Amino acid sequence: MLLLSLCIVLSLPSCRRQSEDVQDPDSRTASAWMEFRMGEDKRAIGIFGDISENSKVSKNVRTHALYGLACAHWHKLPDLK
Numbered sequence: 001m002l003l004l005s006l007c008i009v010l011s012l013p014s015c016r017r018q019s020e021d022v023q024d025p026d027s028r029t030a031s032a033w034m035e036f037r038m039g040e041d042k043r044a045i046g047i048f049g050d051i052s053e054n055s056k057v058s059k060n061v062r063t064h065a066l067y068g069l070a071c072a073h074w075h076k077l078p079d080l081k
Helices: 002-015 025-037 041-053 059-076
Strands: none
Touching: 025 041, 025 059, 041 059
16 A cells, blocks of 8 residues: 555656646746636736747847736736726
8 A cells, every 4th residue: 555655756746747848838828818818817917928938039029028918917907997
């Protein structure tokens, strides 16, 4: 029983999601926009923020990420009618 539990615990790290740095920045940008469209502002802000802070992405991708970040923050603002 102990051996089985140990095997399960040791296999769990191999089941985790792929690292965000390994994924293509374009696909991460697309997933951030999908989160934004679904109303998941916090998740979109997190993804856009990670992309915009990554020094390995191109200038074009960083510009799109900053625009998405601004849109997601703006979307969280209350309506002042």
